[in-house]
Amino acid sequence: MARRSSYALRLALAFAVVALVAAGLTAMLVNLAFGQQFGAYLSAQQQAEGHRIVSELSSSYLAERGWNQAALQPVGAAAAMEGVDLTIENGHGQMLWPTTTIASSGMAAMDRAMMGSGKFGAAVHLPISVDGRVVGTAVVAFSGGSQSGADSALRGSVDRLAALAALIATLVALGVGTLLARRVTGPVRTLTTAAKGLAGGDWSARVDSLRTDEFGEMARAFDHMAETLSEEDSLRRTFIADVAHELRTPLAVVRAELEEIEDGLIPLDPAALASFAEEIERLCRLVGDLETLALADAAGFSLHLELQSLAPVVEGAVNGFAGTAQAKGVPIGLHLDEDALAEIDGTRMAQVVANLVSNALKFTPTGGRVDLRLHQIGGFAMLEVTDTGPGIPPQDLGHVFERFWRGGAPHAGGSGIGLAVVRELVEAHGGQVDVTSEFGKGTAFTVRLPQAGSPLQGAVTEQTASVTPIS
Ligand SMILES: Nc1ncnc2c1ncn2[C@@H]1O[C@H](COP(=O)(O)OP(=O)(O)O)[C@@H](O)[C@H]1O
Ligand SMILES: [Mg+2]
Numbered sequence: 001m002a003r004r005s006s007y008a009l010r011l012a013l014a015f016a017v018v019a020l021v022a023a024g025l026t027a028m029l030v031n032l033a034f035g036q037q038f039g040a041y042l043s044a045q046q047q048a049e050g051h052r053i054v055s056e057l058s059s060s061y062l063a064e065r066g067w068n069q070a071a072l073q074p075v076g077a078a079a080a081m082e083g084v085d086l087t088i089e090n091g092h093g094q095m096l097w098p099t100t101t102i103a104s105s106g107m108a109a110m111d112r113a114m115m116g117s118g119k120f121g122a123a124v125h126l127p128i129s130v131d132g133r134v135v136g137t138a139v140v141a142f143s144g145g146s147q148s149g150a151d152s153a154l155r156g157s158v159d160r161l162a163a164l165a166a167l168i169a170t171l172v173a174l175g176v177g178t179l180l181a182r183r184v185t186g187p188v189r190t191l192t193t194a195a196k197g198l199a200g201g202d203w204s205a206r207v208d209s210l211r212t213d214e215f216g217e218m219a220r221a222f223d224h225m226a227e228t229l230s231e232e233d234s235l236r237r238t239f240i241a242d243v244a245h246e247l248r249t250p251l252a253v254v255r256a257e258l259e260e261i262e263d264g265l266i267p268l269d270p271a272a273l274a275s276f277a278e279e280i281e282r283l284c285r286l287v288g289d290l291e292t293l294a295l296a297d298a299a300g301f302s303l304h305l306e307l308q309s310l311a312p313v314v315e316g317a318v319n320g321f322a323g324t325a326q327a328k329g330v331p332i333g334l335h336l337d338e339d340a341l342a343e344i345d346g347t348r349m350a351q352v353v354a355n356l357v358s359n360a361l362k363f364t365p366t367g368g369r370v371d372l373r374l375h376q377i378g379g380f381a382m383l384e385v386t387d388t389g390p391g392i393p394p395q396d397l398g399h400v401f402e403r404f405w406r407g408g409a410p411h412a413g414g415s416g417i418g419l420a421v422v423r424e425l426v427e428a429h430g431g432q433v434d435v436t437s438e439f440g441k442g443t444a445f446t447v448r449l450p451q452a453g454s455p456l457q458g459a460v461t462e463q464t465a466s467v468t469p470i471s
Helices: 005-065 069-081 101-104 107-115 149-199 216-260 270-302 311-319 322-328 346-363 418-428
Strands: 084-090 094-097 124-130 135-140 307-308 331-334 341-344 370-377 380-387 434-438 444-451
Touching: 005 069, 005 135, 005 149, 069 084, 069 094, 069 311, 069 444, 101 107, 101 135, 124 370, 149 216, 216 270, 270 346, 270 418, 307 311, 311 331, 311 370, 341 346, 341 380, 341 444, 346 370, 346 380, 346 418, 346 444, 418 444
Parallel strands: 331 370
Antiparallel strands: 084 094, 084 135, 124 135, 307 341, 370 380, 380 444, 434 444
């Protein structure tokens, strides 16, 4: 727990430290400003006191027409009561006050003790003048310098208040920091739990955050990734099940026939051998198709792309079907723009054309025709393969590119992999394949290939079959 919430703890502590520093700094500045103000106030007061003493002394000198030690006594006593260390000298530097008796009486010392500080600031020499003539000097020193008792008491209370403020600020910062940290680490922890669940095979693990901030965005990105992963996982499972199913059918037929021969129910004659050969042929074709599909799957990583004219590639692929077309009585028309360029892997693109043409020939009855048109449109090459065959029912259009999907036409042969391969390869080229069909009239497959590696994003039209998720 301590380890898991270490980030929260660090964040809360950082908050507390900031609060503490702020409070400390404030206390320091207040102290400083306060000290300066108080010092100024104090020295003004001391100056006034000095003036008052000097003017009283000059009054006494005037009244007594000279220095009279007895007359100085009230001034000296008052000064002592005020906590001022006062020494009076006459014009010749002889001490008039304190008189030796008073000085030794310890009264001054007592006063100093009463003031509590016992410390006096630096003595100041103030001349006493009468009628413009200096008649003596008052030497004054104020107790406690600028640090009088009142001053330090005030400072003390300011410091105590500052300490209290720092304590409260620190506690508030700790509280707020902890709350904030929880809000930060909470979603991180939820995400970690979900990620662990996903890693452990729980495909339903989601974060489901309703937050609108960056954490919500992170949670949604995770959920999206989890969604994609679990979809791919279920596709993989379906695919494996489909492959197993496709393999089982011919194997079951062969096994059943073998058992019948063993039981002597049917003879091992050329007809039986031909049936075996047919089933084995089917198996070979299926395995071959699977191989092609695997290659198409990996095509994205192994394409040898080259900017080239598409026409020769199309022609080469179609040539292979000349015999079949003639035998079936379905002519193939070529309308190729020799200038149509695309960045393609020639071998793979020939495979795409062959799959499309083989379907068109297979499904178009005698008397119909197949046409290939190649144009250059903007930044891409467009190849259309149209036939006058039976067409594809609208409800099937969305399925033709799925792996192992075959239309209802009975005994049409094939494993339903041809168009899946077409789509894999075209998309690996950054292109797009679409199908449109008018049931009973014919079908048109359209392949668009970018000229220079710019994927045809967003070029999808309404009736595209390829909007169905990958097979
Ligand atoms: N030109 C076409 N005309 C009519 N239907 C077609 C055409 N091309 C494909 N289809 C339908 O799409 C299905 C899938 O085609 P494909 O993936 O090539 O598999 P296969 O050719 O092995 O049946 C076909 O079984 C067929 O129903
Ligand atoms: Mg096919």
